[in-house]
Amino acid sequence: MKDLFVEIWESVRRNKMRTILSGFAVSWGIFMLIVLLGAGNGLMNSFLQGGSGFATNSVSVGGGWTSKPYDGLKAGRRIRLDDGDVAVTGGDLFAENVDQVSATVGTNATVNYGKKSINGYIDGVYPAAQEMEKRVLLAGRFINDKDIADSRKVVVIPESTAWSLLENGQDAKTLVGKHIKVGDLAFQVVGITKADRMRNSRDLYAPYTTVKTVYGMGQEVGSISFTTKGLDTEKANEEFEKQYKSVINLRHRAAPDDDRAIWVWNRAHQDVEMKQGRNILSTALWIIGLFTLLGGIVGVSNIMLITVKERTHEFGIRKAIGASPWEITKLIISESVTITAVFGYIGMFLGMVSCMILDKTVGQAKMSIMDDEIAMLVNPGVGLDVAIEATLVLIIAGTLAGFFPARKAARVRPIEALRAE
Amino acid sequence: MLIELKDVNKTYNNGQPLHVLKGINLSIDSGEFVSIMGASGSGKSTLLNILGILDNYDTGEYYIDGRLIKGLSERQAADYRNRMIGFIFQSFNLIGFKTAVENVELPLFYQGVSRSKRHALAMQYLDKLGLADWAGHYPNEMSGGQKQRVAIARALITQPKILLADEPTGALDSKTSEEVMQLLGQLNREDKVTIIVVTHESGVANCTNKIVHIKDGIIGQIEDNREHSASAFGINTTMK
Numbered sequence: 216m217k218d219l220f221v222e223i224w225e226s227v228r229r230n231k232m233r234t235i236l237s238g239f240a241v242s243w244g245i246f247m248l249i250v251l252l253g254a255g256n257g258l259m260n261s262f263l264q265g266g267s268g269f270a271t272n273s274v275s276v277g278g279g280w281t282s283k284p285y286d287g288l289k290a291g292r293r294i295r296l297d298d299g300d301v302a303v304t305g306g307d308l309f310a311e312n313v314d315q316v317s318a319t320v321g322t323n324a325t326v327n328y329g330k331k332s333i334n335g336y337i338d339g340v341y342p343a344a345q346e347m348e349k350r351v352l353l354a355g356r357f358i359n360d361k362d363i364a365d366s367r368k369v370v371v372i373p374e375s376t377a378w379s380l381l382e383n384g385q386d387a388k389t390l391v392g393k394h395i396k397v398g399d400l401a402f403q404v405v406g407i408t409k410a411d412r413m414r415n416s417r418d419l420y421a422p423y424t425t426v427k428t429v430y431g432m433g434q435e436v437g438s439i440s441f442t443t444k445g446l447d448t449e450k451a452n453e454e455f456e457k458q459y460k461s462v463i464n465l466r467h468r469a470a471p472d473d474d475r476a477i478w479v480w481n482r483a484h485q486d487v488e489m490k491q492g493r494n495i496l497s498t499a500l501w502i503i504g505l506f507t508l509l510g511g512i513v514g515v516s517n518i519m520l521i522t523v524k525e526r527t528h529e530f531g532i533r534k535a536i537g538a539s540p541w542e543i544t545k546l547i548i549s550e551s552v553t554i555t556a557v558f559g560y561i562g563m564f565l566g567m568v569s570c571m572i573l574d575k576t577v578g579q580a581k582m583s584i585m586d587d588e589i590a591m592l593v594n595p596g597v598g599l600d601v602a603i604e605a606t607l608v609l610i611i612a613g614t615l616a617g618f619f620p621a622r623k624a625a626r627v628r629p630i631e632a633l634r635a636e
Numbered sequence: 637m638l639i640e641l642k643d644v645n646k647t648y649n650n651g652q653p654l655h656v657l658k659g660i661n662l663s664i665d666s667g668e669f670v671s672i673m674g675a676s677g678s679g680k681s682t683l684l685n686i687l688g689i690l691d692n693y694d695t696g697e698y699y700i701d702g703r704l705i706k707g708l709s710e711r712q713a714a715d716y717r718n719r720m721i722g723f724i725f726q727s728f729n730l731i732g733f734k735t736a737v738e739n740v741e742l743p744l745f746y747q748g749v750s751r752s753k754r755h756a757l758a759m760q761y762l763d764k765l766g767l768a769d770w771a772g773h774y775p776n777e778m779s780g781g782q783k784q785r786v787a788i789a790r791a792l793i794t795q796p797k798i799l800l801a802d803e804p805t806g807a808l809d810s811k812t813s814e815e816v817m818q819l820l821g822q823l824n825r826e827d828k829v830t831i832i833v834v835t836h837e838s839g840v841a842n843c844t845n846k847i848v849h850i851k852d853g854i855i856g857q858i859e860d861n862r863e864h865s866a867s868a869f870g871i872n873t874t875m876k
Contacts, residue, residue, distance in 0.1 A: 225733045532729045535690060537718020537746040539711045630690045
């Protein structure tokens with residue numbers, strides 16, 4: 216083994232410039248691969264962080280229209296969710312998979328504050344909605360259990376709604392404790408949540424019970440949301456949805472297998488899509504990176520061909536004194552792998568350093584999308600898995616680069632090789 | 637017989653077919669010191685290449701120590717060359733970026749001998765040829781005679797059955813040529829090494845005990861030269 220490295224070192228030492236130039240191409244290829252994948256990861260992380268308006272294990276349910284006749288009723292009937300559905304969802308039947316349950320009921324209302332007036336939408340929610348919808352409080356508090364129990368006239372409003380109620384330049388937080396007029400009634404603002412680019416700026420959150428009583432909605436429920444547990448696979452999610460739909464459908468005298476009677480929006484699926492998107496992005500980046508690397512491989516292969524040509528006479532001597540073709544092949548391929556690996560690792564190291572620099576510079580920059588600030592890159596960089604994969608790629612690339620020159624060297628007959636100069 | 641050639645033919649087919657060896661029959665016994673002499677184009681180098689398993693022949697049979705050398709794979713041929721044949725070339729053919737001792741070690745490297753063992757053995761052979769002090773030098777730091785002695789040490793280290801020398805003095809001055817030929821004679825006498833020298837110089841051939849004349853691919857006269865009187869310059873003279 217040591218002898219082999221001595222041989223390689225000798226060969227490289229004699230052709231420093233040439234080795235460095237071709238090695239640079241490999242370094243560059245791997246550098247690009249690592250930086251691309253690192254930046255891609257950063258971008259993906261930023262999407263995941265910025266776009267996660269809901270907990271990924273949350274499910275929303277709403278009423279729909281039946282699409283099949285059932286139990287003597289014809290298709291095309293409107294299904295409205297009611298309190299019974301909320302009770303069933305949170306009941307023993309689904310206790311295994313359902314964690315927290317929240318229901319909403321909402322209606323349009325004119326909202327006034329001072330001279331400003333907007334056409335708002337008041338949403339009756341449960342305290343659990345805060346976690347499910349990932350509402351970030353900027354000031355005050357969210358709707359709590361006592362608000363629900365007492366049907367208090369309080370509201371929590373998103374920053375964006377607050378801005379539409381305030382004069383330009385006023386801080387949204389100043390609204391906490393103030394009273395605003397919703398329809399004919401005065402509600403006290405108890406909290407401000409962070410603006411969400413996925414919602415419009417006319418939402419207000421009030422206790423579920425308050426909205427129900429004030430607007431006389433009886434048993435009717437706008438939508439039900441709940442968080443799930445123990446549903447780890449796509450298949451488990453689908454099973455659960457099917458079962459859930461059949462139970463709720465039957466409560467409303469709709470066919471158990473009617474997909475349209477109620478709609479179920481399970482974010483678990485969105486999560487899967489997100490992961491698929493991530494895979495596609497990363498595959499695309501790998502392909503770009505590998506093609507960049509290909510240039511380097513061709514460079515090394517080229518150098519090895521020249522080396523083989525220059526050393527033909529030497530290989531002739533080696534063959535004359537007993538080197539088998541395999542010994543010669545081994546020499547060329549290991550030289551190629553060594554050059555590729557050493558320069559590849561330099562490129563990988565520099566790539567990782569660049570990812571760190573990216574993190575410290577571009578990673579800190581925020582961009583503003585629809586009033587929502589998100590970082591451009593979050594934790595750019597590659598993991599150990601990519602480093603190992605890249606190492607494998609390098610070894611394969613080096614072998615490939617050395618293979619054809621090595622075969623050429625091994626095939627030259629010793630008598631011809633000895634004649635070469 | 638150590639070496640037996642029976643009706644060996646060789647034709648080169650580069651454009652115009654060239655029949656180089658036209659039925660060579662030759663036997664060389666163990667311990668002989670033979671020269672193959674002929675003008676350029678006589679086929680002597682081709683014969684040497686076949687003897688050294690560097691080239692193959694078309695028809696006939698070639699035995700080394702009773703073993704038929706024919707249709708070998710490259711790997712097998714390399715192994716036979718390594719174990720049975722030592723080469724000495726006109727242009728020395730040392731590897732330039734390896735020191736004298738590393739050059740001598742190389743055949744043992746291909747036998748898989750351990751580093752320390754082959755180094756010790758190589759030093760022993762260099763010492764035998766009076767080059768122990770030059771072990772760490774590179775070929776370009778040595779004189780022609782020294783280089784050829786390194787090459788001889790490299791050829792001897794595997795204790796081959798045959799030592800093949802292709803114009804061993806071709807690149808040396810007359811004094812050094814004489815020294816090298818005397819060295820070969822000494823190895824033959826004292827260590828019983830079988831040596832075959834290919835040359836076109838009668839002086840070199842005169843140092844050997846048997847001279848095989850080859851002309852136009854056919855072996856002519858085989859001269860017994862134990863008296864070393866074949867040279868035009870008289871008994872025991874070597875040179876050019």
